[in-house]
Amino acid sequence: MTGTTETNTANVNVPLRYTDPDHQDAHQFLVEEAATLDRQDFAGWLRLLAEDIRYVMPVRVTTARGAGFDSLADMGHFDEDMYALRKRVERFGTQHAWTEDPPSRTRRLVTNVRTFRTGHGELRVESYLLLFRSRGDTRDHDLLSAGRADILRPAPDGHRLARREITVDESVLRTQNLALFL
Amino acid sequence: MLDVAAVVADVRRGMIPAHVYNDPEIFALERDRLFSRAWVFLAHESEIPEPGDYVVRRVLADSFIVARDEDGTVRAMFNMCLHRGMQVCRAEMGNASHFRCPYHAWTYRNDGRLVGLPFHVDAYGGEDGFAKEGQSLLPAPALDVHQGLIFISLDPDAPPLRDHLGDFAFYLDLYARQSPAGLELRGPQRWRIKANWKIGAENFAGDSYHTPHTHASVVDIGLFREPKANKRKEGALYTAGPGAGTTYKLPPGDLTTRLRHVGYPDEMITRMRGAWTRAQRGLVENDGFMISAATLFPNLSLVHNWPKIDDSGTVVPFISLRQWQPVSANETEVLSWFAVDAAAPEPFKRDSYKAYVMCFGSSGMFEQDDVENWVSITDVAAGTMARRLNLNSRMGLTSAGKPLKPPLAGFSGPGTAYQGFGEFNQRHWLSMWGDHLLRPPPVHTSADMGAAR
Numbered sequence: 001m002t003g004t005t006e007t008n009t010a011n012v013n014v015p016l017r018y019t020d021p022d023h024q025d026a027h028q029f030l031v032e033e034a035a036t037l038d039r040q041d042f043a044g045w046l047r048l049l050a051e052d053i054r055y056v057m058p059v060r061v062t063t064a065r066g067a068g069f070d071s072l073a074d075m076g077h078f079d080e081d082m083y084a085l086r087k088r089v090e091r092f093g094t095q096h097a098w099t100e101d102p103p104s105r106t107r108r109l110v111t112n113v114r115t116f117r118t119g120h121g122e123l124r125v126e127s128y129l130l131l132f133r134s135r136g137d138t139r140d141h142d143l144l145s146a147g148r149a150d151i152l153r154p155a156p157d158g159h160r161l162a163r164r165e166i167t168v169d170e171s172v173l174r175t176q177n178l179a180l181f182l
Numbered sequence: 183m184l185d186v187a188a189v190v191a192d193v194r195r196g197m198i199p200a201h202v203y204n205d206p207e208i209f210a211l212e213r214d215r216l217f218s219r220a221w222v223f224l225a226h227e228s229e230i231p232e233p234g235d236y237v238v239r240r241v242l243a244d245s246f247i248v249a250r251d252e253d254g255t256v257r258a259m260f261n262m263c264l265h266r267g268m269q270v271c272r273a274e275m276g277n278a279s280h281f282r283c284p285y286h287a288w289t290y291r292n293d294g295r296l297v298g299l300p301f302h303v304d305a306y307g308g309e310d311g312f313a314k315e316g317q318s319l320l321p322a323p324a325l326d327v328h329q330g331l332i333f334i335s336l337d338p339d340a341p342p343l344r345d346h347l348g349d350f351a352f353y354l355d356l357y358a359r360q361s362p363a364g365l366e367l368r369g370p371q372r373w374r375i376k377a378n379w380k381i382g383a384e385n386f387a388g389d390s391y392h393t394p395h396t397h398a399s400v401v402d403i404g405l406f407r408e409p410k411a412n413k414r415k416e417g418a419l420y421t422a423g424p425g426a427g428t429t430y431k432l433p434p435g436d437l438t439t440r441l442r443h444v445g446y447p448d449e450m451i452t453r454m455r456g457a458w459t460r461a462q463r464g465l466v467e468n469d470g471f472m473i474s475a476a477t478l479f480p481n482l483s484l485v486h487n488w489p490k491i492d493d494s495g496t497v498v499p500f501i502s503l504r505q506w507q508p509v510s511a512n513e514t515e516v517l518s519w520f521a522v523d524a525a526a527p528e529p530f531k532r533d534s535y536k537a538y539v540m541c542f543g544s545s546g547m548f549e550q551d552d553v554e555n556w557v558s559i560t561d562v563a564a565g566t567m568a569r570r571l572n573l574n575s576r577m578g579l580t581s582a583g584k585p586l587k588p589p590l591a592g593f594s595g596p597g598t599a600y601q602g603f604g605e606f607n608q609r610h611w612l613s614m615w616g617d618h619l620l621r622p623p624p625v626h627t628s629a630d631m632g633a634a635r
Contacts, residue, residue, distance in 0.1 A: 057545075059371055062274045074535075075369040075520065077544045083492050084540050087405055091547055096398035099554040139376070139561070171274060172515060173373035176553045178545035 015114035015126075023115040026125040026152055029159050034108035037181055042089040045181065050153055050160040055080040057146075057166035057182065077168070077178055085181075092179075099179045105134040106180060122162065123152040129166075129182055133175060142175035144168065146182055186211060190616035196576035196583075196609055203378040204563035208619075209511035216480060216618040217242050219337040221346050223482040223505055224248050224258060227330040228366040228524065234277040234292055241336065242508055246322055247271050247281065248332060251293035258322035258334045259294040264631040270319070281319075294318035312632040320629060329358035330365060337624040347478075348423030349596035356462055356473050357484050357501050361453035363524035367503065368535070370517040371544045377556035378563070379481060379508040380615070382516070385552065386475040386483035386504075387426040388607025390414045391577065396551050400489075405540070405547060407444065407488045407497045415602050418471050418590055422597025424614060426607035427476025427484075429465075437467040444472055444488040445497040450526055464594035477607075479614045481506040487548070491537050498530070500538040512560050518543045575612070578604025 016023040029048075036044045049055075057078040058071040080088075091097050112128040131144040151163040166182050184207040189199050202208050224239045225248045236249035238261060245261035247270075261269045263283040270281040270290060282289040282298070289298030296317040299306075306312040322334035326343030328351065333343055340346070347354065358365050385392065393414040400406050416431035432440045441451045455463065465471055477483045483506065488499040501522065507515040520538040522531050542549045562568060578586055578600060585600065593599040600606055 059369060062272070063276050064273045064278075067273070067276050072369070075371065076539065077371055079536065079539050081536075084536070087403055087540065088547060090403045091399045091405075094399040094402040096395075096402060097551065098396065098399075099550040139557075171372060173544060175373065176375045176377075176557055177373075177550040179550040 013116055015116055020115070022117065022123055025159065026115040026123050027113045029152060030110045030113060030125065030127055034110050038106050038108055040103060042092055046086065046089055048161055049082065049085065050162040051082055053082055053085065053161060054163045055085060056164070057168060060168055060171045062171050071167070077173070078166070099177060102136070104180065107132045121154055123159070125150045125152055131180070131182060133180065144173070144175060144182065148182070184208065186619055190620055192572055193612045193616050196574070196579060196605070197572035198575050198612065200563050200568040200571045200573050203381060204512045204560050206511045209508070211619050212508065213242055214623045215621055216615065217336070217508070219335065219340065219618065219624050220480050221333045221335045221340060221343055222480070223331060223333050225332045226365065226367040226519070227256060227327065227332060230256065232277065234279055236271070236278060236292065237275045238271055238273065240507060241334065244336070245269060246334065249292045255293065256327065256332060257294060258325050258332070260320035260322070262320070263288055264296065264317060264319070290319055294321060314632065317632055329355060331358065338626070339624065346424060350423035350425030350478060352462065352596050353420065353422060353425060353427055353473065353476060354478065356458070356465070357486060357521070359457050360450060360523040361457050361525040365501070365521045366524040367519040367521050369519040372515060372517050373544045374509065374513060374515050375553050375557055376512055377514050377553065377560045378512060379506040379514040381556040381559055382506045382514065383477045383481050383483060384608045384611055386485065387477035387611045388419050388428055388605065390417055390419060390428045391603045396555060397548055399551065400547050405489050407490060417474065418469070418593065418599045418601050419604055419607050420593070420595055420597050420599040421607055421610040422595065424479040425476060426610050428474045429471035430474050432466070432470045432472050434470070437463055440466050440470065440472065445499045447527065447530055450523060450530065453525060461594050469594050477611060479611060481508070485542060487541055489537050489541050491533055491540070496533070498533040498537045500534045500541070502538055502542045512564065575605045575608055578606055
């Protein structure tokens, strides 16, 4: 029953100014990524990822203040490498992925972007995500609210996402499945 | 007005009135007659290994603190202060020596005993006004443990858990006791689906028929070890005591080669050989069947599967436990745990966890398609026309109600097994469901807390 340290504390370091080209590149990367996912161009999304990507979404838990953790260190909703992400995308490409046929209508609102330079030429980028998901014609919509901490690695033609940790804000998700990417 | 006897009579014919999958009247009966009596899974001992460790779990609307006290005893205590009814613990998990009510600071030890009552003398005149001595949070009326799995019943007259499990323990232990160390659980992932709780329970109990179609996509992409989903029809379906489950037919081999086929390393196979009885080994070794999905009535399901976890085709098995926690007639909270033999080597645990996350749980590629189906069923089961439709659940029976083929002869496990497709298991599950719905609710007494003795 171990957990990671409390995750909803903001990075206290000073982010890059909004006028900094690195910040602008990072922000644009996230907005373009959201557009790619919302138009369900999953192959295009994979091209934004580094081959050694780690894509994780720990399970959040409700704990007493002072417990020292509010997510599970050893259990995620996602805990993916490139193989696993490729398989998920490949599955959506079959004729038999019923859960997204008809597809959800999604809109990813990406805000509160904070960019930090790391020592390795990479950028650490934090953002807020509100994902609106509508399925079918009569069902209530779902919302997923999350923070994301990403590592963007420079590449000759832009950046690649090398790591993403998704801090979801619910301990009990109110969406039928995670047949989508955050 | 609901005619429950008629509903159950239809179910016993293998015809399911479709509205049972979204009917508030049925749900009220399930609450009062089924969940008020049945043994219900709450947690696993590995989730609370140390004194003071606790998790908070529910049986429908009833919240229980499942805690290990300072002596190591596992208890389940109704999470309601004896004074004004506040929940004394509002976290999901943690470690605590005491639970202090935020309202008036009544304080309970982690074994449930009331040890703090502010102004006891000033406010109550001491023991005469409120007899503090010997008071504790209401314990679950019955609690019992099997292979580390903690169950409670709201019926103080519930039979002993082991008696209840009966022949299903044989199969449960194939998942839960791969070595004397038993399972360790991680999680759970929790999410809510707009689906009736019975659909998942029935599906895991015996719906091998859905695999070739619902899960065609995971076969298409080569995720699953078994190359053709229609292999499913070669598996055996078994019913045993309060449980039922599905199996896969394995290629020819002995115990070792068949367990290697699904991805177990030799050191785990050695431990399984020692932990399992001759008959349990025989299920794999002689009969060639490997456990897959199963449900223990009412709402605990298990799954064992063996996908490919990397580009080189490494096959690794995983076990998951999941609970279909009813919220209402049309909503269920799924709690899904990853489970692994505690004695397994660390690299196996790592890989098995990866296999689990890819396949089952909130993002699992198998589970995604299941839930879409179940939500859709529930949605359309609410209406008037659903009350005019009895769904056919007679697969495997002739018109006269006889099995299309005889039970498997010489099957190593207890209970009754059939090879091939059939809805024997779902009917078995629904038959138990009907039994509960026809019984009057258990009689219980109310407890006066702290009244004059």
